[in-house]
Amino acid sequence: MSTERKGDVTGRSITDVDLSSEKFKNRLFYGLLLAASSFGVVMLVFLFADIFYEAAIGQREFGIELGRFLGNTGSQTPANAGFYSAIIASVWLMALTVVFILFLGISTALYLVEYAPDNRTTRLIEANLANLAGVPSVVYGILILALVVNGAGLGSVILAGAFALSALVVPIVIVASIESIRAVPDGMRDGSAATGATKWQTIRRVVLPQSLPGIMTGTILALARAVGETAPLLMVGALFTDTSVPGGPFDSFSSMPVQIYNWTFLPQREFLALAAMGIIVLLVVLLLMQAVAVYIRRKYERDVSLTGV
């Protein structure tokens, strides 16, 4: 891939082959690749320019203030509409989701790496993980709608939304946990066993602390995916505009992306500006989560490499 092309000097000196068409073809191809590669960059620039432009219009022409926007609850009048209840609902959703996916993710990964015998059941569980990761998010939404919202009679509450999001992102945590548990050197397990520790003691005191940074990174990335998800929450029955702030797992809810969807869907220009501001808040949250994930990875990468020797 990095191999340097030797000049055409030898070719030219022996026979007078005209290579100009070859050179033209090569240059054209390179130009095409460059143009294609810049497509994504151009789209990203347009995307951000568009968001900030709409948000700026909202501030200038419709008098939407950031303070009011962050402090008010949902409202039918654009000037009073705020993001506060959606933010709190998202915080609740994330708080519940993180508990479910950490517990389920770590347990499943521990079973698959430390305990699972190499048999058909194990292979079924592993193959199923790849399948689950490919199921569209709306489908998880209607699953929870049928099972929890209507089946268990819970109604459209935050807990049901958290179930849908957990089902959606738990494969990410499982895969990340499996990788970081496998990365713990066997020597450490053997050393622990040699001091008389049982398997569970070894896992709890040696394997888990070692693999925790990797698990945390995977969990944060999974949460970042979950916090931006809209479709499963719509299916579960999230409110489009929540005028009250949710106070617990059994309250009805909106969420940041659902509120953004509703504002984008409404035809008035003011709401588009509100959506743009909501998107900025959502993207800032995502950016912070990514930063934390990168920080954890950087901080512990060194430690693991030291002890891993």
Add this chain to the structure above:
Amino acid sequence: MSTETQGPDLSGDELQGDRATDRNIKRLLFGCASITVLTTIALFLVLFDNAAGYFYGARIWEVLIGQESFRQTVSFSEFFTGTRWAPVRAPPAHGVLPIVWGTIVITVGAAFISLPIGTATALYLSEYAKPQNRNRLKPILEVLAGIPTIVYGFFAISFVTPIFVSAVGALFGISVGRYSMMGGWIVVGTMTIPMVSSISEDAMKAVPDDLRNGAYALGATKYEVSLRIVLPAALSGILASYILAISRAIGETMAVSLAAGYQPQLTANPFEEIMTMTAYMVSLARGTSAVGSVEYQSLFAVGLVLFVMTLTANLFNDYLKRRFQEVYR
């Protein structure tokens, strides 16, 4: 993990206790692991059960406990060949074709954007880019992949359709509404580029340098090496990335519903509004559909069709991935 563990006591009883704890832990962990399998089983059961309610007017469990009996309400021939989809309207029509068509046409249109551009980006990254350009481009693609789909929906409604698609439509003398098929192509195509480029690049990087050098030694140019050596050698990985992008486009919901709209119709005009299966599901969320009503059940019938489509794509992807791994190990 709040399970009690014993201190260092060497009596036999304690050892027995430890062993029992270990066994219980193993059972607990197995229980957690099997939840993932149970989720899949639940998906199948729930989808089939409610879809049965749609086609036969009774859920499977209702028939099993003898509460109801099957009576055909929607025939399969109407469902799969009917050309009008309006299960909620006054004279109901149950032809799923228009919304399946919507999903297919969006997926194919998006593939025409994401597959060539993604492959070209991967070729550039793996064969041509200098390290510093690579290090600049890769994070940008990651950002593109990490942006929530609702943001792409916003982008479609506030920029792509009113500015870009309208301009193209004006060339043909067509006025474009709030939603358009082409807007769907562009946003879904853009958001799936990173999937194609990152997985294809991995596959291209796995091609041994010896193959490239051999071709160079025969006098091949870089263009020839890229197209005739690297692409064919990485083909199965590249195909896997295509399948993944297509599967993602099929299941894509928010961006598509905000870009392409909510009007189920069999049209090939890229400036018209259409409805995908996922957009139909979202449109039901905007109304309140009572449990057991036709629209509620139709949600699951459509969900089942969607699930089967993406499952097929994923299984095919699994198969390709296994082949891909075999080649280079």
